[in-house]
Amino acid sequence: MNLSKQQIRKIVYEFRNNLSYEDYHKKSSIIYNKIINSKWYLEADTIISYVSTNNEPDTYTLINKAFSDGKKVAVPKIINKEMEFYFINSLDELEKGYFGILEPVNINNKCVPENVCPLMLVPGVAFDLNNNRTGYGGGFYDKYLSRHTVHTIAICFKEQIFEQIPIDEYDIKMNKVITD
Known part of the structure; x- marks a missing residue:
């Protein structure tokens, strides 16, 4: 059965909205452990990450782990319908921004991926067996x-x-997809 992006989004939103607190944290913990033990995380000096919202896999724990591991962290901010990533030193440096998603307050320290050794954690609604991604429809990550x-x-x-x-x-294909 071929589903449209809209149908896929509806299925996934319903699934995430119905996740219990316990299941959400258990599943997020499995993903967290896979990431922090991956060669990509261990070799990266910078973690470029989204800030999780709406029952996306938890990134708060990952971001705090990156800080404690001495890694630089950059998170996205939407300005004039363009997404850029800015370094933060703490999750306390975030405030609600575009679509109510937490974004960095300070935009003086822009992250240029080509200048660091980064690992980028990308959100999405759905993925397939070939690492293709369906996002939320804004095209920001693509x-x-x-x-x-x-x-x-x-x-x-x-x-x-x-x-x-x-x-x-x-649509930009992901290098890897990690699940629970």
């Missing part, structure tokens, strides 16, 4: 990744993996 070369790891719950998802010419 546009950003078309301008920058960076190793991408998408993180999601296993229920967000489909055999095949519809893709278009602008």
